[in-house]
Amino acid sequence: MSILFEPVRLGDLELANRIVMAPMTRSRADQHGVPTAEMVEYYRQRASAGLIVAEGTSPSANGLGYCRTPAIYNAEQIRAWKAVTDAVHAEGGLIVLQLMHVGRASCAQNKPAGAATVAPSALRARTQLFTDQAGLVDSDEPQALSLQDIAGVIDEYRQAALNAREAGFDGVELHCTSGYLPMQFMASGSNLREDRYGGSVENRVRFPAEVLTAMAAAIGAGRVALRLCPGNPFNDISDEDPLATAEALCRAAEPLGLAYVHIMRSPLAELDAFALAQRHCSSGLILNDGFDGASAEVALQAGQGEAVSFARHFIANPDLVERLRRGLPLARFDRKTLYSPGPEGYSDYPQSETVTP
Numbered sequence: 001m002s003i004l005f006e007p008v009r010l011g012d013l014e015l016a017n018r019i020v021m022a023p024m025t026r027s028r029a030d031q032h033g034v035p036t037a038e039m040v041e042y043y044r045q046r047a048s049a050g051l052i053v054a055e056g057t058s059p060s061a062n063g064l065g066y067c068r069t070p071a072i073y074n075a076e077q078i079r080a081w082k083a084v085t086d087a088v089h090a091e092g093g094l095i096v097l098q099l100m101h102v103g104r105a106s107c108a109q110n111k112p113a114g115a116a117t118v119a120p121s122a123l124r125a126r127t128q129l130f131t132d133q134a135g136l137v138d139s140d141e142p143q144a145l146s147l148q149d150i151a152g153v154i155d156e157y158r159q160a161a162l163n164a165r166e167a168g169f170d171g172v173e174l175h176c177t178s179g180y181l182p183m184q185f186m187a188s189g190s191n192l193r194e195d196r197y198g199g200s201v202e203n204r205v206r207f208p209a210e211v212l213t214a215m216a217a218a219i220g221a222g223r224v225a226l227r228l229c230p231g232n233p234f235n236d237i238s239d240e241d242p243l244a245t246a247e248a249l250c251r252a253a254e255p256l257g258l259a260y261v262h263i264m265r266s267p268l269a270e271l272d273a274f275a276l277a278q279r280h281c282s283s284g285l286i287l288n289d290g291f292d293g294a295s296a297e298v299a300l301q302a303g304q305g306e307a308v309s310f311a312r313h314f315i316a317n318p319d320l321v322e323r324l325r326r327g328l329p330l331a332r333f334d335r336k337t338l339y340s341p342g343p344e345g346y347s348d349y350p351q352s353e354t355v356t357p
């Protein structure tokens, strides 16, 4: 039997198999960041994954930036997420929440009134965001966070981790890539600060390290994880030395004893992210690199990590685990419905029993 179907323990998380559903923004929450009934059904259908990492979810109103993305800072959002986690647990699944603060990759149209776009420095990202009102718009000019503001944002993450536990999540994963707030701090091109959060690489990784520390103190390090993709230039990120930055973050996170590190290999980065994580992280690794069943098996057999994650294959294959186990062909997803509201192209992909071979 393939190693993919063997159980594995990552911190306090006991996975029934090594096939993880990677986080995917699908824009099916309501206008107030509240998860919908479609989301309950979508995640329930995918509960046979060894672990679901639920989509990037904001710890605060300021952290929102894409249309119809979920949040977890108020009672209504927590209540709605509880329906998701209950559904996944009822199917025997395990689910953690990815916490995503987009920082400067944001626009006012996609946030509640009064929310601000914030970043380490007042540098606009050369990126555009889709809005329901006006189509694609430029990102906002961000406000630079003061030292007091930074302490406040760290506290938002801490509270979001507690809220996630209250909502029934088995843990949280910090989104530390793709040009969002933690990476804006880490990358030299978006962080021009001259205080203890800017300048040297140790200072630039301080923000994500303090966020992880605060979340681990709140809910236990065995339920806190980190996602990174060294060298990923997405959302206008440039860094003078992505390898040194990623190494510094791993070194800073190491003493915490996190549940796992979710490591993505970017085709655009000129470094071997998996080797880097193996060298610097003693937490279990979840590997992500455009895998199919065969390449995932090879990576695990080679001892590169403890589990693998799949994103796109989970879109049209809700029972991906069963399909890989039975060697069934994988269905293809429809791009047009990736971010559209409603169940179409989201919670209406069939399970394999109903697929004609």
Ligand SMILES: Cc1cc2nc3c(=O)[nH]c(=O)nc-3n(C[C@H](O)[C@H](O)[C@H](O)COP(=O)(O)O)c2cc1C
Pocket (backbone or CB within 6 Å): 022, 023, 024, 025, 026, 055, 056, 098, 100, 175, 227, 264, 288, 289, 290, 291, 309, 310, 311, 312, 313, 338
């Ligand atoms: C529609 C879509 C939404 C995504 N949203 C997120 C997200 O919210 N957080 C994140 O860390 N990665 C996100 N990703 C990246 C995926 O988790 C994954 O790293 C990437 O798709 C490569 O894995 P794959 O080849 O198995 O699809 C997203 C990818 C897709 C296709």
